[in-house]
Amino acid sequence: MFSAIKGFHDILPGEVQKWQFIEAKARKIFEDFGFSEIKIPIAEKTELFTRSIGEATDIIEKEMYTFPDRKGELITLRPEATASIGRAYIEHRLYENNRVAKLYCIGPMFRYERPQKGRYRQFHQINVEALGTVDPIIDAEIIAMLNHFLIETNINGLELQINSLGCKDCRASYREKLKKFLEDKSSDLCIDCRRRICTNPLRTFDCKNKVCQEITSLAPKVLEYICPNCAENFEDVKRNLEQLGVSYRINPKLVRGLDYYTRTTFEVITDKLGAQNAVAAGGRYDGLIQELGGPDIPGLGFAIGLERLIPLIPKDKCFSAPLYLFIAPIGNAAKDRALQLANRFRIMGIKTEIGYEGKSLKSQMRWANKLNTKFVMIIGDEELASGRIIFRDMESQKQEEVEIEKIIEEVKSRKRNNLK
């Protein structure tokens, strides 16, 4: 017997309706905010990711699904979407027709991680990117859009945290200060963080080790060292968020695992998923497009982790449209008629099911009950001969005989009244 690959998972009917609900909400809201969907390939040349994400990151160091294709060229299953969207933006010169390109995409990502709750090897993200402006109102706009989307999903207990990482210039001098601080404490740090001092000192803030966390909580914070321009920029973002009624907390330890981030960074955290508490994360990446060989165009974006968001949807929320009609045919002639009728109802947009295999009326009624249908139509040979069928309201348990010729009109009008 086969089972799915470790860390890959099926999303079964019943569960899938939650995914459809979330994706439909995202599409509607993002389009209202002026974003358009883009579909990008699931694999890219490996170099695209190594170049953009940064050598000393979890993704590049240990998480990529990389393999040679049949000609020996290294390709990688996308671990995130921003690099691919950046590549598409440059390749198709999307900057020529769009002053600001506002894009989103929905789909699977792949990271070779240790599978656990909220952490998979194939997982899904909704990604949003806006390329083309440094204007801090777009930082606030994007965060407000994420905030609105989360409110619309009815999920409680989320906290928005924000920080600024400064620009390329002030970040470099801060990095040196942080390095110095960490070097003095290096003997107490974990092996990974000791290595990070040289490769990517900001990553020490992300370490899950308790001692490292205590040390970094005493470390100089990037916000205290950002240049006046970056500080003003951050003030603008905060002021706009306040004016839009978006509540946030400043988390001076918030850094992103990927190298390309600058200035505004943010995360949405839940208190319900243990260690895997980041539901969404993003920020500005003003140097990325140039780094990928494109023009010097700024950008920012975020990613929502769907495997972390969907379990937080309230349990009592109902997703799938209920069954309206179950047609129970008794006998072969009735079965053909049932199929014709069901087809007509379905074409009219009425959710209809048929009892298959000519089972007994009792067994079909049990089945109809299980499917939680609103009405049942019973067609037997006798009823067919008299041109009438039995129409049963499952809630009131009342039933009546209706002429087959009139049944379509009857169901249509009930449906209309039902919808009023």
Ligand code: ATP
């Ligand atoms: P973490 O610190 O939890 O590993 P990350 O910083 O690697 O997260 P990002 O690269 O910022 O995550 O990805 C954005 C979002 O994608 C995360 O906030 C999370 O919701 C989701 N995500 C990341 N990795 C996984 C995974 N392996 N399984 C499920 N969701 C994931």
Ligand code: MG
């Ligand atoms: Mg990670």
